[in-house]
Amino acid sequence: MRNPQLDKNGGLQHLLTIDGLPREILNAILDNAAPFTEVAEREVKKLPLLRGKSVFNLFFESSTRTRTTFEIAAKRLSADVINLNIGTSSTSKGETLLDTVDNLCAMQADMFVVRHASSGAPFLIAQHLAAMKLEHIHVINAGDGRHAHPTQGLLDMYTIRHYKQRFDNLVVAIVGDVLHSRVARSQIHALTALGVPEVRVIGPKTLLPSDIDKLGVRVFHDMRAGLKDADVVMMLRLQNERMKGALLPSPQEFFKSYGLTADKLQHARPDAIVMHPGPMNRGVEIDSAVADGPHAVILPQVTFGIAVRMAVMSMLAGA
């Protein structure tokens, strides 16, 4: 079966997950994102690439940063952007996901940016569009369940490449609630595909998937050991809203063992960068002194996210 994200010429048709994307496409997205960063410096921050196109932000789950940066990216490409907070509209009246999609297709949608609490929802939409022969409509996964958040993974890779120039000599540590994190899965797939020789995950047993080592990562339960000589420290948000049962004694207890403090960060390399996908829980997974400190590149991540999303949208629309 063909990779459902690629068209018959091997170009990007949808962006659903980083898992299975060839390294050339990942590199093409990162390469293409660079010139888009320069647009933010201009008097007129607008390019005509998506002029006349309608981009629908379908957010079945709340989000501020991701939805806003997708909106800015689409608007800087001159698209018309329609935001739907579905939680508060049709679905609550009983409409199914695919009926919602059909209705938006009838409104001449060109692109869907989808966030959904169920893993696979964007894939379902892409499959449906193919069955309806609506191949000119593109889908971008903006986070589905615990599955994937590919644009976050890509903007993280862009950030790493910006500060470290290359991937093939890095030690990267991903810290925290990997179990509930779609971001962590996308990061691991991207880091592996781009040739990072050592990817580590650090967290308590209860917050690491039991078969995580099958993804080719080294597992650490002791944070100091896991951070030793790391070039990149990628913190994850403790996902309180996804917690079921007693996975953790308390946020304070978590901070003591797995919160990133200046003291723990000393075990990483002196030029290590600290990343976080946001929103941050200060004093839970990261100490304010680190979040605001010289190693943090958390705000540049947000800025780069706009350029990476512009690159992805342009590549899809031009396919």
Add this chain to the structure above:
Amino acid sequence: MLPDAERLCEALAESLRPGLDHETALVGIHTGGVWVAERLHAALGLKTPLGRLDVSFYRDDFGRSGLHPQLKSSDIPFDVEDRPIIIVDDVLYTGRTIRAAMNEIFDYGRPARIDLAVLVDRGGRELPVCPRWAAQTLQIEPAKNLQLERSEAGTLTLRLIDA
């Protein structure tokens, strides 16, 4: 027999010289136009740093052929507002690239004026674009591409290939 590109660069620099004032900025279009603009910039001793444009984001064939591979960043290292600007390209053909370049420049500000200097005008215009300076005019059939190439030693040459 195609003309010598190095000679054309020299001739183009001399024809530009009388019309320059100290505010004038050159903007080369990637890739060949940048090479020519670099020559002109050095030969004319201009103080304003050289601008470089990759017009891929403004091309009118994006809907047909998508994003061009190997995008480069545009770099306009001066204030465009009220400045006389000369767009520099290697070969002028349909005029569509120049249209895209002008659109892009206006997103940086309102220039005092824009002129166009090219190494070769090969005819075949599809838009009302006319260069103020062309070092050479050639009639070339549509089935051919006229390209500027740069050797490893940095020498510029014109080459005719099948389109």
